[in-house]
Amino acid sequence: MTENEQSGLGGKFGAKTSGSQINYGHPHSQELLQSASAVIRESETGRLLLKLLDLKRVPVHVIKGIGQSGFSPEAMTIYMQAPGSATTANPAFIINLIKGLNEAAQELAGFRTPDPRKDIMAYASFIHGRNLDSITEVCKVIKELTKTPHFTNLLDSLTELGLNGVYKAYIDGKPREVLYEQYASAYDAMRGRS
């Protein structure tokens, strides 16, 4: 497998470079993805999402870094970031992988990201709706992991991300509108607007 043939869990993105190429691929990408998948797989919803990796329907590239992780609809690829020294997935990595998997699944299911240059408001509506769906899916997976040793750490990580309000609303069975309000509040908090 070359660096351009990454797929599913078996890939080694960036494992080989030549000449002046910089190797951005994470040296422990497989360990990170396997440890994250092991946790996600303990949930029924997580197993459903992991079919994308098991069946090699979406590539995942793990990059050395501390920046954003997420699904790129342009590349149809999930990009994950982790510090170069990381050898196992932390809760934030796991949460971001769940979110990325759900976003990839949405795109593959036919919900294509619109072009922001054509209609910025339609694009924003789509992106915020997609984010809410993905965060809701994260909440569902975490809820399904309630009785596992991973639950507390995942919930703490969700709180650090400002999403505990969304989780509480989800657990309380609130409608999508209420979850969206909580999502908007989290958005404000993360941007220092509230």
Add this chain to the structure above:
Amino acid sequence: MIANIGDFAAAAVHPSRVTPAESTLEHTHKFLNTLGVKPGLDFQAS
């Protein structure tokens, strides 16, 4: 995670200014359930 919203175009439009697109979760789960069941089966969102 929220940083993913930081997609510059979405960041320019606060969530309070738009109504989110309808939930895709049910359809997405249907799609996922088709994977690996019948090879080659295409799923199209309605």
